Amino acid sequence: MQHPLTSDTAAVRLGEELPYKDLELFLRRNIENLPNDILEVQQFPAGHSNLTYQLKVGKWTAVLRRPPHGPVAPKAHDMEREYKIISSLQPFFSPAPKPILFSNDQSIIGSSFFLMERKRGLVIDGTFPKGIEPTPEINRQISEIMVSKLAELHAIPYQQTSLLEISKPEGFMERQVHGWIKRYERVKTDENPAVVPLATWLSANIPKRHEFAVIHYDYKLNNMMFNEDFTSMEGLFDWEMATIGDPLADLGVALGYWIGKSDPTIIQNGPGRSVTMLDGFLDRSEFIDLYARKSGRDVTHINFYLAFAFFKLAGICQQIYYRYKLGQTDDPRFASLNEYVNSLMIHGLSIIEEEL
Template sequence: MVDDTIPVRPGEELNIGALEGFLRKNVLDLPNEPLELQQFSMGYSNLTYQLKVGEWEAVLRRPPLGPVAPKAHDMKREHHILSSINPYFQAAPEPILFSDDESVAGAPFFLMERKHGIVIDTEFPKGIEPTVEKCRQLSYVMVNRLADLHSIPYEKTGLVEISKPEGFIERQVHGWISRYERAKTDEIKEIRPLINYFQQNIPKYSQTSIIHYDYKINNAMFNQDLTEMVGLFDWEMSTIGDPLADLGVALSYWTESGDPELIKIGVGQASVTTLTGFLTRREFIETYAARSGRDVTNVDFYLTFGYFKLAVILQQIYYRYKKGQTDDPRFSNLGKTVKSLLTHAANVAAKEV
């Protein structure tokens, strides 16, 4: 088993006494042993912790420190999403409880099932050789589970009550443009033609399904031989919407060896998807189309929008860093990554028009 946790980062500690007291009041049959707390090392957004009391374990998620964007990091909503999806999609962790008592973890939070397996990001774990065959196999698991998620009969889930599928992509375009304007820190010349492109090319027809909307390889967990996805995390953006928007977001994360350097390295090192054997984005699209039976004619629009959405998410984090709302040094160079993503998105859009 790969160790995916670290000691809690300075400044992101929780009140262990308050948390343990809460657990003993609200979790049945908790062992009579002290609470152990660790933090998951990956992720730039919500804070995620491993809780252990003897053999009992769970995961706690809460929003990041400091002010957050409106409607972002809604823990109650994410808990509801997992409650709705877990019965149909076992890779989604089973939720345990939600609490808005900020005295426990400093913000609203929820607890969910702790899954175990292999998480892959910029390299394969020690002992696993990244052969062409394994890379190919992992690619197909990623594509097929995305198509499977989109095949769930969403009308039977609790997501219907918090979703408005009609006009989804139009609202998304205007909504993410507004988020960018609110979080803007630098003038980037590519942004205006890119916004014009989105506004003028919104698809007139869109399909509807459950979407994850942050689907990437390091949000997934796999079994030991990498043949199955045993976990899929970070469901806060999930909703009922256009599955091609979900595909576009997945493709924006699925970097290739020939991509511009800043696109490949993103916020650190290049993803494993740049290794020989992983599907290209075009092969990913073709495999998804074959598995799902969906029309992917307009996929380039959705890929361009996926790059833009990713740029806005990073810009929101960079805005918090620039305003002194967080001093995490990992965020200091995000401005360059945002500019690179917007430039790349504008180049992709220019090839379509």
């Protein structure tokens, strides 16, 4: 059954407006054959990190990505890096948006930014788009597409891309584990008895052998766009964390966002709440088994990667909560993130206890 496409943009949030005049002047200097119509801007409301806008001038449309306002973590929100990633991967992976241009001129909108193509389709963000009734068949179909595209991404011949210029595959998991433990400690606001045993176990159990692949590292439903009948993935966005790394770490991150019916209530209802608890969606075990068949990879030690994914997600949320606590953002969505962080740590610890 075909569904009409629903709007995935909204009015720009207060305090996150773009300077229309300077931006429009920039566009007219850099975009050929731009229509004479006025610039219209809307915002993509999903996500807690980088800010993403739709730009429209007559029939011309594009998407603008910029960092969040206020201080940001070191090396985070690197617009030039993300632009290089999609530029390198788009020829190999059609869901990656086509790049248009990158600008490091801070005088235009107050930060670096880049433009990319505006893809059209359906985005699932916590719920299905209005007017669409999910069925178990559709949910199964979405699950299988997601697994297939993840395996396809991991099969890209990364040596033929330019990602090696901005990636360091060797020692990837060691840097990830130790790095995220340090990042969490820098922004810690609450005491949680699960953190030390979880961090200690992860440090002591880093897998010794890895494969390397192109990884997205933020692979979740609201970073994807599907066609009208959910038979194909039209877009995959938010490439800021992509690199050459361990593909099972990418699988772990995907599974961390893949909320199940047996997960604690606070995780089910958290900011990453997901439709994946609905009938028809694969459960985590089915997702893992299908990925193993599609990719041919050994997933024996996936519990390590899943436990680390919960620790990493907790670290990301803690960074956001820390900014909120310091008054660097007043977004009300962030007010209770500390409780969510604590639950993620506890859940990660419960996973490794299965290994002990």
